[in-house]
Amino acid sequence: MLSDTVTNVDTIIDRYPGQPEYLIFLLQDIQAEYNYVSPEAMQLVADHTGVPLSRVYAVATFYQSFSLEPKGEHEIRVCMGTACHLKGSGRIVEDLERRLGVEAGHTTEDLSFTLETVNCLGACALAPVMVADEEYHPTVTSQKINKMLKQLTQE
Numbered sequence: 728m729l730s731d732t733v734t735n736v737d738t739i740i741d742r743y744p745g746q747p748e749y750l751i752f753l754l755q756d757i758q759a760e761y762n763y764v765s766p767e768a769m770q771l772v773a774d775h776t777g778v779p780l781s782r783v784y785a786v787a788t789f790y791q792s793f794s795l796e797p798k799g800e801h802e803i804r805v806c807m808g809t810a811c812h813l814k815g816s817g818r819i820v821e822d823l824e825r826r827l828g829v830e831a832g833h834t835t836e837d838l839s840f841t842l843e844t845v846n847c848l849g850a851c852a853l854a855p856v857m858v859a860d861e862e863y864h865p866t867v868t869s870q871k872i873n874k875m876l877k878q879l880t881q882e
């Protein structure tokens with residue numbers, strides 16, 4: 728399994744010349760392919776570009792578009808912006824953490840779900856809001872969470 732990953736990362740790495748200015752392109756392609764950048768991939772990128780591993784790691788952690796953890800099949804994002812917070816989004820996060828058995832910012836062990844919090848989803852009038860696999864869920868309640876999870880697990 729690991730060797731498959733390494734082989735495929737090698738294929739991505741071969742797309743770019745071994746120079747530091749291609750660091751971001753490489754990380755973007757790896758992120759796009761695997762939905763995260765593994766420590767092994769970062770080492771390969773460092774070796775290829777000549778950028779120190781600590782710098783590759785710093786870049787990968789600086790940009791929010793890179794994830795250092797594998798993402799789940801389904802991604803749930805709960806808004807913790809002011810409007811949603813005032814309407815109880817903290818309880819929604821706790822509810823989801825309990826049901827999924829994972830803390831916000833992490834992925835379930837079986838890689839089914841990733842639970843994230845975000846600052847504003849741009850739909851404050853519909854607070855509290857969550858997005859599950861790009862589908863917006865307005866005025867979230869415990870019942871709506873039930874329905875959403877049932878729907879996602881049946882897919």
Ligand code: FES
Pocket residue numbers: 806807808809810811812846847848849850851852854856
């Ligand atoms: S604060 Fe939640 S959508 Fe804006």
